[in-house]
Structure formats: structure tokens, C-alpha cells
Amino acid sequence: MPTTSANGITVYFERSGSGPPLLFLNGSGSTIETSRLLIEVFTPRFDVLVHDQRGLGRTEIPPEPYSMADYAADALALLDEVGWQQCRVVGVSFGGMVAQELAVTAPDRVERLALVCTSPGGVGGSSYPLHELADLDDGARADSHMRLMDTRFDDAWLAAHPRDQALVDMMNNRRPDERSAEQEHGERAQLEARRYHDVCDRLAAVACPTLVASGRYDGIAPPSNGAAIAERIPGAELRLYEGGHAFFAQDRQALPDILDFLAA
16 A cells, blocks of 8 residues: 655555646545545546545545644655655645645645635634534534525425435445544544634735636535635635535536646
8 A cells, every 4th residue: 555654654656647746635524435536536637646534545644633734744845755746736625624724834835725615713703513413413514514504404494306315325335334532532532623723814826827716505614715715825726616615516616727727
């Protein structure tokens, strides 16, 4: 398995595709395996580097607490490992938080930046506190997550929109049913890091062309949070799409726009 020692931990990573170098940063609780379909959208146009972030998947689960600075440092160490002095970066949800932290910490390493369904924290607005759902039973957690993923989603909406119902079913089924106690611990540690994310006052340090993409009905990272990011990054472009937290699977124009922006 492709692993490396990065920032003091063993990190599992994969690299595939061809084109400009692109670092893909995943969302909360997501691994390479659970996000492979989305990752593969980028490989025809980019040399994609993606890793299981600390505490998740096949990457080491070190002692907590974890900070957003830790996640950004892991990513930078991985860039050093593969020899990329500069690359394009796309961050989805939690990955967008890591991407912001990375871009303000090492702005010279990021050539172009796409921030997808994410939040700046602080006065710019935080994403929904998903750690509050962790102790719910599976049914209640899935129901709450469904309604947060797209604020239009209820039984009547899903009955009338089979593509959205299929999306909900896919999201509910993408995690393995059985996770070890250590894996669950790693997921909770990630949620704890997430709840303290606040890069808002440092976003002016981002020095590359930036696209901020938000879903109009996102209950996890509301579009106002995306607007707050775009207001603070010099020259950033804000685009709003028809959908919720997974608008890139709902609005057919979203992924082509993101791909074209990163490839420019």
C-alpha cells in the first residue's frame, strides 16, 4: 500500500490521473474508498493526489486532540513527499476547511483553489456542529443528516424527486456498517477538530485564484458562509448552485465549472 511518514504519522495516499497536479481534500468521515466516485471525476484532467486524513481509513489514528493546523501540516508533508512545490487544491466540506488552513499557512504552495460546500468559521459562520449528531441512534442520525444535507428534503420532496432519493440512499450506504472502536474514535477526533475551525480573519493571506462554490439549500455549510469566504479572499469568485451540501451531484453544471476553473 502507498504509505508515507508525514508530519509524524503514517499516511495512506493514492495518486492517479494525468495533467496538472491536484491535491484532493475529503470531507468529514470520508475516506478514499467512500469518495472514489467523486475523486475519479478529476483524474481524466489532473494528476490527483488524495489521502486518508488522520484518524480515518488506512491512515494512522494518533492520539488526540487534532487541530486544523495538524490536518494542513499533514497535507503539506505529503506534498513534500511527492515532490510538489506547488499544486492546485480542491477541498470538499471538511476538506475545504483544511484547504483554507493550508492556503493561509503556505500560500506559495497553492496555485489555484476550489472551496466546495464549506465554511470559514468564526464571524464568517461555522458549518453545522455535526459532533452533536454523533450520539444519536443510527435512524435519528440519518434522518437529521438528510434534512441538513438539503433543507428541502422531506418525505414528500424525496417521493417527487427520485434522483434526490437515490442520492440520500447512496449517502446512507457509503459507510461500512462495522467500524472498529479505534476507527470511531478517529472520526470523533476529526469532528472535534472541525468544531474549532476558524480561519476567517486570515483569509486575506490566500494568494491564488479561488473559486467558492455553495449549494443554495445547504443546511451544513449555508451559502452565507461561502459568501463570507469569498468576501475575504482577494479576487475570489463565488458561485451558487441548485442543491444542498452535495450540490455537485444535483446541479449538472457544478462539476464542469469546478473542473474548468482548476484547469485554467
